[in-house]
Amino acid sequence: MPDDNNGDDGSVPSGERDASPESRADGGEVTDGGHAVREELPAGDEHGHDFPSMGTVKRWLVTTNHKDVGILYTVTSLFFLVFGGLLALLFRLELTTASGSFLTGTAYNQAVTAHGLLMVFFFLSPFAFGFANYFVPLQLGAKDLAFPRLNALSYWLYLLAGGLFGLSFLQGSTFAGGWTMYAPLNLPMYLPEGVGSTTAVMAMIMFVISVTVSSVNFLTTMHRMRAEGMRIRDMPLFSMSILLTVWMMLFAFAALLAALIILASDHILGTTYFAATEGGSLLWAHLFWFFGHPEVYIVFFPALGMMAEVFQTFTGRRIVGRKWFIAAMTLVALQSFVVWMHHMFLTSINLEIKTLFMATTIGISLPFDLMVFALIYTMIKGRIRFTTPFLFAFGALLLFIVGGITGVFLGAVVLDYEFRGTYWVVAHFHYVMVGGAMAMFGALYYWYPKMTGKMYDEFLGKAHFALSFVGFNLLYFPQFVAWETPRRVYNYQPEFVTWHQLSTVGAFVFGLSFLLMFYNFYKSYHHGEDAGDAPWKYASSAEWAIPSPPSLENFPGVPSYKGGSLSFLSEEEVHGAAAADGGPAHGHATGDAHAGGHDDHASYWPLLSSVAVFVLFVGLAGTNGGGTVYTATAALGGLALLGTAAGWVVESFHVSEPELASRWPFDGVENTKLGVWIFLASDVVVFGAFVGSYIFIRVAEGWQNWHHLLPADHVVLPGLINTYLLLASSFSIVLAMVAAEKKSRAGVVAGLVTTLVLGIGFLINKGIEWSHFFHIHSEHFPEGWTFGTNVASSTFYLTTGMHGLHVTLGLLVLLWMIPRAWRGAYTSTEDGDKPLEYFGLYWHFVDIVWLFLFPLFYIL
Amino acid sequence: MASTKLYTIIFVVLAALTTVQAWVEISGFLDQSYWLAFGILGVVASVKALMVAGYFQHLRSEPRSITYVYAAGLMAALALTVAAAYSIT
Ligand code: HEM
Numbered sequence: 039m040p041d042d043n044n045g046d047d048g049s050v051p052s053g054e055r056d057a058s059p060e061s062r063a064d065g066g067e068v069t070d071g072g073h074a075v076r077e078e079l080p081a082g083d084e085h086g087h088d089f090p091s092m093g094t095v096k097r098w099l100v101t102t103n104h105k106d107v108g109i110l111y112t113v114t115s116l117f118f119l120v121f122g123g124l125l126a127l128l129f130r131l132e133l134t135t136a137s138g139s140f141l142t143g144t145a146y147n148q149a150v151t152a153h154g155l156l157m158v159f160f161f162l163s164p165f166a167f168g169f170a171n172y173f174v175p176l177q178l179g180a181k182d183l184a185f186p187r188l189n190a191l192s193y194w195l196y197l198l199a200g201g202l203f204g205l206s207f208l209q210g211s212t213f214a215g216g217w218t219m220y221a222p223l224n225l226p227m228y229l230p231e232g233v234g235s236t237t238a239v240m241a242m243i244m245f246v247i248s249v250t251v252s253s254v255n256f257l258t259t260m261h262r263m264r265a266e267g268m269r270i271r272d273m274p275l276f277s278m279s280i281l282l283t284v285w286m287m288l289f290a291f292a293a294l295l296a297a298l299i300i301l302a303s304d305h306i307l308g309t310t311y312f313a314a315t316e317g318g319s320l321l322w323a324h325l326f327w328f329f330g331h332p333e334v335y336i337v338f339f340p341a342l343g344m345m346a347e348v349f350q351t352f353t354g355r356r357i358v359g360r361k362w363f364i365a366a367m368t369l370v371a372l373q374s375f376v377v378w379m380h381h382m383f384l385t386s387i388n389l390e391i392k393t394l395f396m397a398t399t400i401g402i403s404l405p406f407d408l409m410v411f412a413l414i415y416t417m418i419k420g421r422i423r424f425t426t427p428f429l430f431a432f433g434a435l436l437l438f439i440v441g442g443i444t445g446v447f448l449g450a451v452v453l454d455y456e457f458r459g460t461y462w463v464v465a466h467f468h469y470v471m472v473g474g475a476m477a478m479f480g481a482l483y484y485w486y487p488k489m490t491g492k493m494y495d496e497f498l499g500k501a502h503f504a505l506s507f508v509g510f511n512l513l514y515f516p517q518f519v520a521w522e523t524p525r526r527v528y529n530y531q532p533e534f535v536t537w538h539q540l541s542t543v544g545a546f547v548f549g550l551s552f553l554l555m556f557y558n559f560y561k562s563y564h565h566g567e568d569a570g571d572a573p574w575k576y577a578s579s580a581e582w583a584i585p586s587p588p589s590l591e592n593f594p595g596v597p598s599y600k601g602g603s604l605s606f607l608s609e610e611e612v613h614g615a616a617a618a619d620g621g622p623a624h625g626h627a628t629g630d631a632h633a634g635g636h637d638d639h640a641s642y643w644p645l646l647s648s649v650a651v652f653v654l655f656v657g658l659a660g661t662n663g664g665g666t667v668y669t670a671t672a673a674l675g676g677l678a679l680l681g682t683a684a685g686w687v688v689e690s691f692h693v694s695e696p697e698l699a700s701r702w703p704f705d706g707v708e709n710t711k712l713g714v715w716i717f718l719a720s721d722v723v724v725f726g727a728f729v730g731s732y733i734f735i736r737v738a739e740g741w742q743n744w745h746h747l748l749p750a751d752h753v754v755l756p757g758l759i760n761t762y763l764l765l766a767s768s769f770s771i772v773l774a775m776v777a778a779e780k781k782s783r784a785g786v787v788a789g790l791v792t793t794l795v796l797g798i799g800f801l802i803n804k805g806i807e808w809s810h811f812f813h814i815h816s817e818h819f820p821e822g823w824t825f826g827t828n829v830a831s832s833t834f835y836l837t838t839g840m841h842g843l844h845v846t847l848g849l850l851v852l853l854w855m856i857p858r859a860w861r862g863a864y865t866s867t868e869d870g871d872k873p874l875e876y877f878g879l880y881w882h883f884v885d886i887v888w889l890f891l892f893p894l895f896y897i898l
Numbered sequence: 899m900a901s902t903k904l905y906t907i908i909f910v911v912l913a914a915l916t917t918v919q920a921w922v923e924i925s926g927f928l929d930q931s932y933w934l935a936f937g938i939l940g941v942v943a944s945v946k947a948l949m950v951a952g953y954f955q956h957l958r959s960e961p962r963s964i965t966y967v968y969a970a971g972l973m974a975a976l977a978l979t980v981a982a983a984y985s986i987t
């Protein structure tokens with residue numbers, strides 16, 4: 039068996055392991071329990087013991103366990119599937135006639151827009167991440183994700199973001215400008231009256247925060263918590279696809295976050311980015327599609343990974359050209375960031391760049407061809423068993439082929455001049471996206487026995503496949519035929535009416551087929567046969583080597599692939615091996631001395647913090663135009679958020695880093711530090727997008743024409759002073775670190791206090807400067823120079839304001855840290871200074887951002 | 899971990915480079931030859947950022963892979979900025 043094939047030979051769940059390097063009897067000196075425990079830990083308290091059972095409501099509110107969170111994601115995403123689906127049925131009914139019948143005007147626009155946003159953001163990705171939560175740790179041999187509480191936070195932010203979106207319907211009207219939210223139609227003046235549109239934007243921001251938290255969590259987990267002996271390339275293909283997906287998510291969603299913050303600012307503060315006559319709408323298109331194209335792979339990759347797993351299992355064969363399959367996926371993930379302008383062929387971008395992006399688009403379809411052929415050959419070479427999961431995966435492959443081919447048409451500039459804005463595009467992306475969803479439904483059947491312990495009803499499953507596949511094609515294929523129908527409007531050429539009626543019939547067949555699925559799962563859960571641990575022959579990834587459903591701690595021992603196949607080690611063996619390897623590098627930095635100790639699984643804070651964010655965002659959305667109630671709500675939410683954040687850090691929550699793990703390529707750092715770094719990398723993109731937007735608008739305006747948009751008092755000095763202040767504050771943090779290493783408590787306190795004072799100085803200086811600009815009465819700016827005065831003021835205030843917000847958050851953390859430093863938290867234990875270091879990384883990053891803002895906004 | 903002395907030197911250099919940047923404007927050099935000054939300011943800002951990242955964030959002593967992650971974010975942001983700005987007709 040080739041060694042990059044971790045489990046195709048069937049996993050051997052046995053406790054034995056040959057040649058155990060028992061060079062140390064006990065890893066005493068590696069973990070030497072007792073030191074580096076967080077101070078507040080009440081002695082002898084084991085949270086694990088009062089973890090409520092699955093039958094209780096409380097369990098689901100407090101759980102941080104990855105399998106529970108996975109189930110929550112799955113169920114919630116299916117709810118949004120129904121929500122989005124019902125909206126679709128509404129507008130499909132409208133489209134049975136060629137001119138308005140019952141859902142006209144804004145109602146139609148809202149339905150179409152909300153359908154798109156809900157399906158893409160609140161159904162597809164979270165559905166995939168339900169599986170990712172449940173199965174990635176199992177496939178890797180980890181006990182949980184690296185940061186379980188953050189994982190729960192991601193879920194609650196997601197759920198409540200959905201709630202916020204739902205709320206927007208009740209505030210007059212939700213966002214009605216299409217799922218791509220093109221400018222300038224995404225601005226209040228073109229949207230229905232009321233707070234609803236802004237609320238929907240805030241809901242999207244909340245969702246993106248959830249995604250970012252998840253990305254950091256998954257990346258840290260997948261890079262640092264794989265079982266011993268499992269290299270990246272040994273991961274099962276589903277995990278592989280998720281790894282690539284989260285890398286794309288980390289950077290792509292950062293750009294969307296910037297875009298949405300700018301949009302919210304245009305709504306709430308009255309900045310004028312997207313209303314800018316020079317390039318405002320083009321700017322949105324760039325930001326959105328820089329995110330948007332990777333996003334289409336973000337929703338598709340997990341489906342691809344699931345297809346690959348299902349194909350392998352039900353053909354009884356390892357995927358043909360596994361190595362190439364992985365290489366192709368990796369290539370696509372990289373390329374996905376350089377094709378975005380194929381969505382902009384009909385904008386005013388120049389011909390050279392269109393040609394370039396046409397080339398990259400053709401380039402990206404090649405690795406896809408390779409993957410499709412790999413799947414086809416796997417079928418040819420294997421012996422197919424036509425189970426429900428296989429049928430869905432196979433159907434998805436067919437749909438993807440149709441979708442892919444029609445996409446290549448769109449990638450050609452000249453053809454796209456015809457197709458843009460028509461149902462060709464609609465049909466194309468539904469074939470690929472809903473095709474991907476079909477693969478995921480297959481995966482739901484595939485993993486249902488593992489998640490519930492019960493077998494689903496095969497007949498009903500196949501019936502669901504047949505109906506949904508027929509319904510799907512009846513729904514979307516006519517849209518290719520009637521492709522000249524203009525998209526996003528409710529009236530069209532009467533000659534297409536029959537096609538659209540067929541399509542509507544298909545929509546109902548497709549939609550209703552899901553009743554079978556829900557019924558099947560409901561019935562099987564209560565009356566199904568026991569599935570056993572490994573219901574599928576040839577399924578070989580680690581989740582099939584443990585009970586269905588798996589226990590809270592997942593594995594009967596510590597998983598290891600060192601011998602070439604899966605085995606479970608006992609605690610003693612682990613200690614021996616870890617000692618022989620020199621132990622985990624900086625391993626117990628988070629204060630988790632004993633890996634064998636009980637991990638915590640319950641916390642209310644993720645839920646409570648998310649509720650606070652919800653309240654804050656409800657309020658913020660209405661601060662401009664909603665009245666003082668909204669402002670008060672925002673204030674309340676802000677305070678609640680501070681309170682819950684404090685509760686979060688005070689809570690003692692024990693999570694152990696595995697002693698024995700594959701950690702490439704991040705061997706030398708601990709989980710938390712890696713998490714901080716990964717987060718900072720995404721923040722680089724957020725700020726990059728802000729700075730990029732500024733540069734874009736300024737280039738569009740004429741770089742050197744800019745100065746007449748600035749008041750004469752806009753001089754270097756305030757920026758210069760602030761640069762000195764920030765640099766000095768970075769230096770004082772470094773000094774605090776040095777003091778901590780020397781165990782000098784006074785030194786640490788002095789360093790932190792200095793940083794705090796300098797940071798406050800920075801904000802005061804900025805405040806003076808801003809209020810001066812606000813109240814200017816010059817010839818050019820008789821009304822002052824405020825947020826909405828012009829594009830220069832907008833970009834200046836928002837970009838430096840975002841930076842100021844980062845400074846403020848840092849100062850809040852400092853306010854927290856100083857008393858702790860006083861009590862010796864960072865000097866009394868060996869690794870106690872780690873939080874200082876993490877804070878320093880953040881603070882220096884904020885400093886670096888300013889180093890670029892200073893010349894850009896104050897000198898040039 | 900480097901010494902306090904090294905950190906102090908770095909801080910002083912950073913402050914000095916900042917002064918140079920301000921001087922480029924105040925001395926009128928920016929008005930005389932805008933794009934040359936632009937280049938200088940860009941280079942100086944980058945050098946400062948590298949110093950903060952390399953020493954204060956001690957990327958120098960971290961595994962190289964961390965630097966790559968950071969750099970990947972930067973590449974993404976640059977790709978967006980440059981291509982978008984270039985696309986303007
Ligand atoms: C196989 C290669 C693919 C190519 C060459 C391709 C090409 C394109 C092009 C050029 C457009 C822009 C059409 C226009 O607006 O005029 C487009 C739209 C779209 N594609 Fe693809 N595509 C491919 C695969 C996919 C996949 C895998 C997905 C998602 C799973 C996807 C989702 C979308 C979506 C959502 C849109 C519509 C965006 C909108 O609302 O305007 N595509 N595709």
Ligand SMILES: [Cu+2]
Pocket residue numbers: 330331334377378380381
């Ligand atoms: Cu695209």
